[in-house]
Amino acid sequence: MSVALAIDDLCLAYQDRAEVLTDLSLRIASGERVALVGPNGAGKSSLFLAIAGILKPVSGRINLFGNEVKPGAFHPDVGLIFQQADDQLFCPTVEDDVAFGPRNLGLDADAVAERVASSLAVVGASELAQRPVHHLSGGEKRIVCIAGALALQPRLLLCDEPTSGLDLRNRRCLIRLLQSAQQAMLIASHDLEFLLEVCDRALLLDAGRMVANGQVAAVFGDVALMEAHGQERPHSLHPHHVRHHQHPRSDA
């Protein structure tokens, strides 16, 4: 299987702070869905910013589909759903915002309109198209952010807390959407049940270092490991008398 993302010896820091990511190396194959978990401040969002070319590494290499990521350049292969919707949304209307990526790809007006319509439709938000972005609710903003990233049709999707603020219907819609999507994904979330349903593999970060990299139910089901890094084994991985969880990776 071809490599979507290759990171070697990555170190990240902000101007006024010590290192927030130290010697991180990882590979994600094309089509693979990988969970990224860890405590607040572990470095998950910083890693996403570096992969998207927004945060310049102190050292190390990031390679996307065979091309080196250059900080500040436009990388159409990667679609980032920001943790804070207000960091992503900046156009007057929803339609303009979702159209921003496709326009940057140089598509003509009809193709842009088609991308906008299909991306909003797939997240169930077609009726929001003409709404001013600043009037949207928190969950509506999140859905528009997801549509904006999908509109790029990226080969790697970076999702930073994508279920945060979503009601259960929209959370379920997102799970189905991600399960059926073909692209590679790296998904940071504190919603471990969501990750169990969507991802194949999990990375656990703590204090800027990778402390686990393995099959998602194996990592999340390791009580000692999870508790050592501020996590809890998710409910569905606890032994059950009656099996009632649907995800195939659970023995519970």
Ligand SMILES: Nc1ncnc2c1ncn2[C@@H]1O[C@H](COP(=O)(O)OP(=O)(O)OP(=O)(O)O)[C@@H](O)[C@H]1O
């Ligand atoms: N712009 C910034 N300037 C200085 N420090 C920052 C900046 N952004 C993040 N940090 C610091 O970098 C560290 C890693 O932050 P990051 O946002 O990557 O964590 P995270 O794993 O995404 O956490 P969370 O689960 O809360 O989203 C934290 O200590 C944070 O305070």
Ligand SMILES: [Mg+2]
């Ligand atoms: Mg974060």
